[in-house]
Amino acid sequence: MSAGAPERVSMYTDAFVNREPRESVQALHTRMRYARVFNDQLAEFLMARCEAEEAYVKHLQKAARRTIDTTYIPVQLRPVYERLIAQVTDIVHIHTTLAHHLQRDMEALQQMHTHGEWAGLARHEDALAPLLKEVQALESQRAKSQRKLDKKSNASAQQKLLSTEDALQHAREAWRGRAPAMLHAYESADGQRLFSVRTVLRNLAKAEGDAAKALFESARTSFQSVHHFDPMADMEQFAGLAASSGTARFSVPLPSAAMHSPDASRTPSRIEEAPHVPRTEMVEAPPADAPSALEVPPEVPAPAPAPQRASMMPPPTTQREPIATPRTRHMSYMPPGSPAPRAPTSLSMHSSFSHTSRASSTSAEDREALQRVRDQLRQSGAEIDGSAPPRRRDVRASMAQAADRRFSYMNLSPMVPSSLWGSPGLDDARDTPAESPRVLDEPPAPPYQVHICERVNALWKGRELVKVMVVGEVRVAVQAGAPSAAPLVLSGTDSLAQVRTRPGLCALTAEPGVYELDLAALARAGASVAALEYEVHVPAEQRTQCVPLLLEAQWRCEPQQSSLLFTHRTNPSFVARASMQDVSIHVRIPTETPVTGGVLAEPVADWDPDAQELVWQAQPDEAGARLAARFPLAIQGAPQPITAAWTVPECLLSRVEVHNAPLAPTRTLVAGKYFVQP
Incomplete structure (x- = not known):
């Protein structure tokens, strides 16, 4: 067919x-x-x-x-x-x-x-x-x-x-x-x-x-x-685990492990209390085979330790118990309800120390040498304390374990704010109240905002402006927590040809120029909804004063191509002295008339081959700017309408004003159906 x-x-x-x-x-x-x-x-x-x-x-x-x-x-x-x-x-x-x-x-x-x-x-x-x-x-x-x-x-x-x-x-x-x-x-x-x-x-x-x-x-x-x-x-990323690593990233070395690590200096036989912390008893250091003699696990990179507050939990009571076999202290020593530790902290009451960074793994020779040194220290400690009765050693070991628990509780206590870094001692940290970050008092958001937008619909035939219609709308954006209803007071409605309210969103009251806004319905309708629409009365003799951009188009249609010469310029008789923004010129070739080759345009324009639309991003000029294009066609073409788009911020052609808005309404004048009909 x-x-x-x-x-x-x-x-x-x-x-x-x-x-x-x-x-x-x-x-x-x-x-x-x-x-x-x-x-x-x-x-x-x-x-x-x-x-x-x-x-x-x-x-x-x-x-x-x-x-x-x-x-x-x-x-x-x-x-x-x-x-x-x-x-x-x-x-x-x-x-x-x-x-x-x-x-x-x-x-x-x-x-x-x-x-x-x-x-x-x-x-x-x-x-x-x-x-x-x-x-x-x-x-x-x-x-x-x-x-x-x-x-x-x-x-x-x-x-x-x-x-x-x-x-x-x-x-x-x-x-x-x-x-x-x-x-x-x-x-x-x-x-x-x-x-x-x-x-x-x-x-x-x-x-x-x-x-x-x-x-x-x-x-x-x-x-x-x-x-x-x-x-x-996502779960591994939240937990801080790497897919290729089998060790926990949040493992925290406990204080007892830090005390008996190979890199730590040899501690004295007794732990002396700080002068400013009242203590009535001296706690002897546990022997080498006590539960606190531990190896330090490989450390992982961690942020610098922050001073922490002492735990408010009472220290565990000392009980007589036999000497237990060495065991590693884990998080099970934390009292119920204590927050998890963030970084290893100091054993001293005066200052904090940081662990010496070391390699993630120790060579076999180092471990053997470390074990020999510990065996020698264990033997020497047994010879020195050999005269003490077994019961005495049991009590001493129990006291050392109790002290170790107390230090574990203290070091696993919550962190203090960063403002206490470098404090002279724990008492100052305990006595100084933690500073909470100040929150600037921001003004409360208005319950709703009003935006007035007017569209200019203009039609040219040849060089003659034959029709101009200006329509506008009052849009309302409602914030959370707004009241259920609010009045809308408008002035300048005498310049309008007709006003139409949106049913269910805005209602006319008995007082002229006063409308009732249903803010709850507006909030349900969306972010910004047109509550009221109107048409501006434009006399026939004032049509030219309502268009900011003048258009003129000339077509020449040949059997295999169509050419366009388009002129646009700003209107010196435009009623508002505001500058236009985002000016663009659009011309579309119907798909029934296929474009067979490259489209030539002067100045450079954007060509959409699917929609067969050519778009110029123009700069309005009072003297007039010319645009030219040539379209190679498969069949005889015909002149097409040419559309212009523009925006004039903070400008209206009507005298409509909103008097009771929480904030000053924004105003915008845009192009509607603004085109030249061939």
Whole structure:
């Protein structure tokens, strides 16, 4: 099947040329009237689809604003969360593109009867209208003559009937001679509109297929991101474990291990108490085979030790017990409820000492030499204390164990704040209150904020500005903890043509210019919701003063390419003296007219080959700036609308003011449907 309507057809001519003219024309009129109704209803269907896509995009954008604080997200899960947010952005872009396709197809269906052969049918009907009226009049006259002849048969009535039939025969012959041109026009118009409908639906199906492919790719990327997430890796990272290491990173050497480590200096036989700590008894050092004689485990890198407060737990009472075999003291010596130690601390009451850093493993020779030295010390200690009775040694060992426990409790006590570093002794640390970080008193957030945004819709045809409409909205962003309702006091409403409130969000009160905001409903609706919409009254003589940017476009369409010369400049008669920002010029070539090669643009512009859209980032100039582009096309092109976008911060065209907002409302003037129609 061909892609377009055939050049010459004869189906309608053969079917209708020999029929009664009135019946033929009536059948053709009914056909095209049904076609117009079908196009309108199909356009309404596409409009509903477009509105659904736009509503879905708005809800997605609202969902994307509900971000999660990264503090609460597991570290290994953060890339997955970032991918989820990026996927929402992808879906928004995909459905926005699909909405643009639906909008374009809807407009094509609505304007189909104004282009091509369909638009020229009226010309053919006007040319044949007199002949058709003559045929209808002769048919009516023949019916009257036939009735007269039936009532009264005479020669004059019969002659009149024959003359009427003869005139009708000549009129029908004239109709048969001139009707084929009109019938051919109807057939061409009918074929063109059917092929156009097929093209619209085909493009829509292609756009939906592209959207489905893009959604699949986005979902596949998200699936890969989720697939790479390892829960155990996040748990290991939280616990401070490395996947390749089998030792605990948070193992803390206890004080007894530090005392009897090979690198520690040889301690005296007695532990003397600090002068400022009242003690009434002297604790003797335990013998070499006491439980406190331990080996120091390999140390791991740890932050510098901080002074710690002494534990408030009472020291364990000394009990008589036999000498136990050497054992390593572990965290089981911590009293219940004591916080875990953060770093090894000092045994002395005056100063702290840090362990000498050593290698993670000791050679076999060093361990053997260390064992020989310990055996000698154990033997010498046994000879020196040999005169002491066994009971005495038991009591001494028990006292040493009790002292060791007391020091273990003290060294495993909670850390003091960093402001106590370098304190002269533990008493100062105990007597000095810990300083808590000061929190600056921040002013409370306002319960809600108001933003006023106005959009300027302008339409040029050629060089003439034919239509300007300014619409605005009052948006409200509600913070947590806001009251359930608040008044909204507006002034300057006399400059508005009409005001419309959002049901359920804003209500009009009996007092003019005062509205009631339902802050609870606004908080549920989203981050920033339009509570009130209005239209600014723009007199016809003041249209030019309401547009900050003047536009002018010239097209030249050739069989294989289309050229554009576009001029824009700032409007010196614009009512506000504010500068525009983010000015951009957009021109889109329909997908029905494929662009076959590289697009030339001066100055440099951004070209999107998928959407066939060219975008200039422009700088407005009062003297006027020119933009030029050339599009190589596969078929004959047609002039297209050119759209401009811009933003004017802190500017409004109306005199609307909000008087009771907690903070000064922000104001923005932006471009709406701001374009040049060829």
